[in-house]
Amino acid sequence: MSRHGLPVTIVRACLRDGQGGSPTAVLDEAPLSDDERRRVPAAIGTSHAVFVSVHDSRRGGPVVSLRFFTAEGELPGCGHGTVAALAFLAERAGGQEYRATIHAGGRVFTGWSARENTHFNTAFDPGPVDLRRPTAIECDLVLPALGVTPGTLAPGTRVASVGRSRLLVPLTTRSALTTLSPDFERLRDACDRLGFLGCYAYSVPTPSGRAAARMFAPSIGVAEDIANANSTACLAAHLAGEGISDIAVDMGDSLGSPSTITATAQHDASGLLVRLGGAADVTPSIRMP
Known part of the structure; x- marks a missing residue:
């Protein structure tokens, strides 16, 4: 097959009430260089691309490898990309439910997807979350660049990682989040200096666990992400320590594509277990230009 005729499926991941979502390019694994892979998002008009390889089928379902790319290069993981890939595979498999063992970023985990009317509801385990308090230097470098002022910053800033560190920044209100205007170059x-993926700013959740968030990741070529599920997993792990076990986070409004990501965090015998969820819509395949 010509490299200029690769079939690509656009999956809108993490829908809100069936609308919006983060358009993600999903492709079957192909003999492409990493440089060619990172060109796919720009060519298709998405922020991310995920390459899918199905190895075999076992009793517990198929075994699938995923690789994630932005215009800047490969990522060790991508939450909304995983949602997109699971919906893509479920659509291809047919039937009402799909379950697979996923290999991505050096991890092995289970993902699920179930058809519901015109979309798929998906869920997966993003893996263990590392949390720590930021240093004064980290805050002094990042928060002014993000545009956060002392009057809008709430307690609880954390450095969190599910493969790569990012800063979780709580803001007092949704309006403070809406008006946030980062200096992207700064x-x-x-973030480059500190080795951060980016900054995930969020409004203080309601007692029911509803919040809004914006993810800024210029270091990976994404000024603002429509939906960032792995950062939401980090938030869920952090909030579990404050007694909130279920959250629903709205993203993408500032970009005109409303998205929602759900997450649960509960302790079991092995520690804290986080589950991420999102709805996705699979569009017909197109040919990459």
């Missing part, structure tokens, strides 16, 4: 310099 923010990228700060």
Whole structure:
């Protein structure tokens, strides 16, 4: 097959009430260089691309490898990309439910997807979350670049990781989040210096666990992400320590594509277990230009 004729499926991941979502390019694994892979998002008009390889089928379902790319290069993991890939595979498999063992970023985990009317509801285990308090230097470099002021910053800033570190920044209100205006060049310099993926700013959740968030990741070529599920997993792990076990986070409104990501965090015998969820819509395949 010509490299200029690869079939690509656009999956809108993490829908809100059946609308919006983060358009994600999903492709079957192909003999492409990493440089060619990172060109796919720009060519298709998405922020991310995920490459899918199905190895075999076992009793517990198929075994699938995923690789994630932005225009800047490969990522060790991508939450909404995983949602997109699971919906893509479920659509292809037919039937009402799909379950697979996923290999991605050096991890092995289970993902599920179930058809519901015109979309798929998916869920997966993003893996263990590492949390720590940021240093004064980290805050001094990042928060001014993000545009956060002392009056809008709430307690509880954390450095969190599910493969790569990012800063979780709580804001007092949704309006403070909406009006946030980062200096992207300065923010990228700060994140590059500190080795951060980016910054996930969020409004203080309601007692029911509803919040809004915006993810800024210029270091990976994504000024603002429509939906960032792995950062939502980090938030769920952090909030579990405050007695909130279920959250629903709205994203993408500032970009005109409303999205929602759900997460649960509960303790079991092995520690804290996080589950991420999102709805996705699979569109017909197109040919990459």
